[in-house]
Amino acid sequence: MSSWTRAQMAARVADDIPEGWYVNLGIGMPTMVADHVPETREVIFHSENGVLGMGPAPEAGQEDPWLINAGKQLVTLRTGGAYVHHADSFAMIRGGHLDLCVLGAFEVAGSGDVANWATSENDTAPAVGGAMDLAAGAKRLWVMMEHTTKDGRPKLVRRCSYPLTAIGSVRRVYTNMAVLDVTGTGFAVVELAPGVTREALEAATDAELVFPA
Amino acid sequence: MIDKTVRTMAEAMDGIQDGSVVLLGGFGSVGQPDALIDGLIEQGAKDLVIVANNAGTGRIGLARLMELGRVRRIICSYPRSAGSVVFEELYRAGKLELEIVPQGTLAERMRAAGAGVGAFFTPTAHGTRLAEGKEVREINGRPHILEYALHGDVALVEAWCADRWGNLTYNKSGRNFNAVMATAARLTIAQAHHIVPLGELDPEAVVTPGIFVNRVVAVPPKGDNT
Incomplete structure (x- = not known):
């Protein structure tokens, strides 16, 4: 079966x-999106640790240890960018000022519930970071993830089994097999990756799927 | 003449009590007040409650303070990261209490403390296990949970430039939690890479005005020539 890399x-x-x-x-994976937005299209990237207008990784020799992103990788600042402190950075997130957040996830339910921070109820010390603020605060939440786990279990589900990050928040999911909109009761298929059949998608999904007529 | 600069680390740490709530600036290693944390290790206060985004890495700094058994409880958003070995050991052994707080709620709880706001409602974490036991109220049709202000007895922050009034600037993403923590503690102690004469900082560029700062200690950066 073919699918998107x-x-x-x-x-x-x-x-x-x-x-x-x-x-x-x-x-993680969503960080890669920035590399695919052409420089001529002005999209302003925000990082939780107080960087608005974040640019790509520095060229060799241009690294600045004072300039990192939320994943603690060295980054740059675009012309026009700004630094803010943490409370203001999260005011941008929690106050609904971000047009979009793209998160990775363990599971997304057809209700828009998302689980992306703890892999079990027994894990008493998982790292939540800013995920709950982003999921609740951004104007739109998209999830980018593999369609199934490494051992083939569906990650698009009727009900999340992992601890939730937010309820009813996800609008759209991009996987290696398809682009799907959250309907509230399942997922509406927007686009299938080349070579992915309707049957293959159904077999890899544990939730109601609606295909375009 | 007001002069908040202190000459020695012992002066900077003077009076920190056992049982204090200590706010530690930094995000990962950037903007982390390493010299002040070492000063606190030296000073000896114990039974501490530490508020920081991360729970320390390696066996130095915050991790060292924890390893010495001086920390009772840690309040953070991201305890596990590459190298958080001491946290893992102590937490597994039941020797450390942990409160996980969403990162934005953590920052906002300290902003509230600094601004005299007792508590606030936020939609963040509603419906998750981090909302268990918290009051829920529907505001503008959306469920919010109640979160209380988080006050520090002490804040340890890392600044870039400081003057004798305690006005502070920061360097790039080193600002992070430092500026909000400086407002939220009864005793705010700043380590600054450069102490400049009063009047040299552009008033438009001061990020933390001196009213929030009690003591400043000069800590030149390692291997920094600026």
């Missing part, structure tokens, strides 16, 4: 981000 997924997400949006990309 991670780079293709990132490019597919980037295609849907218009000029002028303020965007926070979650740690």
